[in-house]
Amino acid sequence: MTGVRARVRAELTEEIKAVARRHLAEHGAAALSLRAVARDVGMVSSAIYRYFASRDELLTALIIEAFDAVGEAAERADATRRRHDLAGRWLAVARAVRGWALANPHQYALVYGSPVPGYAAPADTVDPATRVSLVMIQILVDGVAAGVIEDDRIETTRAVRKDLEQLRSTVATDVPDGVLVRGLLAWTELFGSISYELFGHLHGIITDYDAFFDLQMNRTGRLLLGA
Amino acid sequence: MTGVRARVRAELTEEIKAVARRHLAEHGAAALSLRAVARDVGMVSSAIYRYFASRDELLTALIIEAFDAVGEAAERADATRRRHDLAGRWLAVARAVRGWALANPHQYALVYGSPVPGYAAPADTVDPATRVSLVMIQILVDGVAAGVIEDDRIETTRAVRKDLEQLRSTVATDVPDGVLVRGLLAWTELFGSISYELFGHLHGIITDYDAFFDLQMNRTGRLLLGA
DNA sequence: TGTACATCAGTGAACGCGCGTTCACTGATGTAC
DNA sequence: TGTACATCAGTGAACGCGCGTTCACTGATGTAC
Numbered sequence: 001m002t003g004v005r006a007r008v009r010a011e012l013t014e015e016i017k018a019v020a021r022r023h024l025a026e027h028g029a030a031a032l033s034l035r036a037v038a039r040d041v042g043m044v045s046s047a048i049y050r051y052f053a054s055r056d057e058l059l060t061a062l063i064i065e066a067f068d069a070v071g072e073a074a075e076r077a078d079a080t081r082r083r084h085d086l087a088g089r090w091l092a093v094a095r096a097v098r099g100w101a102l103a104n105p106h107q108y109a110l111v112y113g114s115p116v117p118g119y120a121a122p123a124d125t126v127d128p129a130t131r132v133s134l135v136m137i138q139i140l141v142d143g144v145a146a147g148v149i150e151d152d153r154i155e156t157t158r159a160v161r162k163d164l165e166q167l168r169s170t171v172a173t174d175v176p177d178g179v180l181v182r183g184l185l186a187w188t189e190l191f192g193s194i195s196y197e198l199f200g201h202l203h204g205i206i207t208d209y210d211a212f213f214d215l216q217m218n219r220t221g222r223l224l225l226g227a
Numbered sequence: 228m229t230g231v232r233a234r235v236r237a238e239l240t241e242e243i244k245a246v247a248r249r250h251l252a253e254h255g256a257a258a259l260s261l262r263a264v265a266r267d268v269g270m271v272s273s274a275i276y277r278y279f280a281s282r283d284e285l286l287t288a289l290i291i292e293a294f295d296a297v298g299e300a301a302e303r304a305d306a307t308r309r310r311h312d313l314a315g316r317w318l319a320v321a322r323a324v325r326g327w328a329l330a331n332p333h334q335y336a337l338v339y340g341s342p343v344p345g346y347a348a349p350a351d352t353v354d355p356a357t358r359v360s361l362v363m364i365q366i367l368v369d370g371v372a373a374g375v376i377e378d379d380r381i382e383t384t385r386a387v388r389k390d391l392e393q394l395r396s397t398v399a400t401d402v403p404d405g406v407l408v409r410g411l412l413a414w415t416e417l418f419g420s421i422s423y424e425l426f427g428h429l430h431g432i433i434t435d436y437d438a439f440f441d442l443q444m445n446r447t448g449r450l451l452l453g454a
Numbered sequence: 455t456g457t458a459c460a461t462c463a464g465t466g467a468a469c470g471c472g473c474g475t476t477c478a479c480t481g482a483t484g485t486a487c
Numbered sequence: 488t489g490t491a492c493a494t495c496a497g498t499g500a501a502c503g504c505g506c507g508t509t510c511a512c513t514g515a516t517g518t519a520c
Contacts, residue, residue, distance in 0.1 A: 005483065005495075012496095028344045030257050035473065046475075047497050055474065113341030115426060117255045126431070156442045159435035167432060185443055189412070191428075192419020199342060201418075204353070205394060208386035215383045216412055223450060232462075232516065239463095262506065273508075274464050282507065 013051050016041055017061055021107075024062055029110045030117070032059065056119055063121065064128045066107040071131030073100040078135050086143045087221050093135055094190050094217040101194045108198060112191055130171075133187065140175050140183050140224075149225055151176040186224040190217070240278050243268055247285055248292065248334075256337045257344070259286065283346055290348065291355045293334040298358030300327040305362050313370045314448050320362055321417050321444040328421045335425060339418055357398075360414065367402050367410050367451075376452055378403040413451040417444070 019040045024032055034055050038045040052058045077096030081088040101108040110116070111129070143149035154177055164177045172180060193216050196202055197209055206212045246267045251259055261282050265272040279285040304323030308315040328335040337343070338356070370376035381404055391404045399407060420443050423429055424436055433439045 009496090028341075030344045033473065034475090043496095044498055045473095046477090046499080049475075050496055109341035112426070112428070114255075114336035117257045121427075129428075154442060157435050157438040160433070160438045160442065163433050163435065163439070181442060181446070185416070185446060188419040188423045188443070189416050190419075191423060192415040192417075195339075195422060196415045196418065199339070200348075201339070201356075206387070206390050208384050208390065211384040211387045212390070215381060215387065215408060216415070219408070219412060236463090260506065261508090270463095271465055272506095273466080273510090276508075277463055 009051075012041075016048065016051055016058070017065065020058055020062055021065065024106050024110065025104060026106075028106045029059065029062075032062075034058065059116065059119055060122055060124060062107075063111055063125050066104070066111045067125065067128035067131060069104070069107070070097060070100050070111070071128065071135070073097065074132045074135040078139070083142060084146060084148075086139055086148060086225050087218075089139050090136070090186070090221040090224060091214070091217055093139070094220075095214075097132065097190060098194050098197075098213055101198060105198055108194070112195065113199070134171065136183060136187060137172050137175070140179055141172060143225060144175050144179060149179055152178040152182075154178050154181055182224050186220045189220045193217070236278075239268075243275065243278055243285070244288055244292070247289055251289055251333050251337065252331060253333075255333045256286065256289075259289075261285065286343065286346055287349055287351060289334075290338055290352050293331070293338045294352065294355035294358060296331070296334070297324060297327050297338070298355065298362070300324065301359045301362040305366070310369060311373060311375075313366055313375060313452050314445075316366050317363070317413070317448040317451060318441070318444055320366070321447075322441075324359065324417060325421050325424075325440055328425060332425055335421070339422065340426070361398065363410060363414060364399050364402070367406055368399060370452060371402050371406060376406055379405040381405050381408055409451050413447045416447045420444070 016037060020032065020037050023037055023040070032055070034048050034052075035045040037058070038048045041048075048058075052061070073096045074093045077092040078089050081092050083089075101112075115121075140149065161177065164180050167180060168175060175183070193213060197206075197213070202209070202212075243264060247259065247264050250264055250267070259282070261275050261279075262272040264285070265275045268275075275285075279288070300323045301320045304319040305316050308319050310316075328339075342348075367376065388404065391407050394407060395402060399410075402410075420440060424433075424440070429436065429439075
């Protein structure tokens with residue numbers, strides 16, 4: 001029967017990724033070693049090369065996985081709220097992203113932290129990366145369609161106007177510039193807050209992280225949705 | 228004359244730090260190697276141990292330097308504006324921090340990016356780390372003293388209230404909770420924006436980074452200072 | 455002021471480690487006639 | 488259906504690399520009498 005070799009191959013590829021994911025979760029991306037992964041899979045180190053052409057290719061697979069995981073978490077959280085409950089959706093998504101980050105700090109650092117030295121992300125990682133942002137953009141699109149989110153005037157350069165136009169034409173039909181900018185601001189605020197907490201900059205300042213995060217995201221949500 | 232040995236020692240310590248700083252700037256913290264630094268200083272690798280007890284100690288020195296540098300950049304920028312020009316001060320400080328980050332991306336990543344694997348920051352790094360935040364807190368303190376910044380109501384837990392009280396009692400006398408929270412939000416927004424840009428997440432979305440940053444920080448400033 | 459001793463900087467070799475990647479190979483699994 | 492050949496997975500040894508840290512040592516610089 002054709003395909004049995006292919007199936008075993010697919011299974012082993014998955015197993016290697018699973019072990020690599022565990023190593024990443026435990027020791028971080030910089031410490032991810034092909035040899036160590038091979039040892040844990042029960043292979044000799046050179047055998048990994050039948051499945052991944054290099055360490056970078058394995059890293060790329062993990063990055064795609066991480067983007068997918070956080071994207072899925074955001075989508076699921078978004079789906080738990082009614083479509084017109086924009087504030088609720090925003091908070092749910094924000095909490096979901098933070099929850100995923102706290103549960104998978106090294107994965108979070110891999111995709112949203114400082115770049116891995118010597119690694120350049122290939123084009124394959126672009127699409128999975130956008131998945132999570134599409135969730136938030138959809139909140140904006142829905143809000144604008146329902147007439148609930150108001151635009152406001154912004155002053156900026158022609159280049160930025162063009163960037164926003166470009167962004168709108170690909171994913172955010174009908175969302176005006178002012179709203180788009182607020183969206184991007186909320187977005188960086190979300191990742192800024194999570195990074196600040198996760199990378200230890202609130203240590204000694206805030207003790208009740210959960211409540212503080214909600215407080216911040218509620219404010220950000222009001223900024224995002226209110227005029 | 229006593230002290231000549233000490234002076235030479237101090238000079239060499241500085242030289243080692245300078246070379247290490249250059250290596251950090253060029254290759255990042257993870258790639259910082261005692262042996263490579265020693266080579267560039269013109270010493271045998273073991274000689275470094277007369278000056279720094281370990282690689283971690285050298286890293287600590289670089290972290291302190293980086294915090295000091297960004298703190299000083301913020302202070303200088305702050306001093307260029309009139310004391311009562313709160314919005315101007317905020318934008319100047321924000322631009323200064325970003326400017327420093329763009330000029331020294333690896334240093335920025337060292338202190339504000341994902342933690343260096345296997346390195347735990349010692350207590351010595353806490354004081355230099357706060358220097359830059361003190362600049363912004365002073366803007367809030369001045370604004371409150373001048374009666375320009377208004378408080379607003381926040382809903383949160385007792386634990387967060389206590390955290391804010393603690394923060395106020397050490398550095399931000401008379402700044403009410405609502406303003407403190409807005410300050411922290413602006414702060415994470417600033418570092419979130421810089422990290423987002425520096426770590427490549429705006430790539431393909433924004434081309435005019437300077438204008439986009441100003442746009443964001445102007446908004447953040449209004450949120451911070453307006454009620 | 456001159457000498458005896460202590461302090462310290464820098465040397466060079468070594469320890470022990472782990473890494474990514476290549477390569478010639480064995481043996482099993484699939485494919486074509 | 489059975490045989491000959493091609494494909495592929497996995498092996499084991501090796502290459503060449505660089506790292507942090509330790510240690511016994513030499514020789515120069517300071518200090519005390």
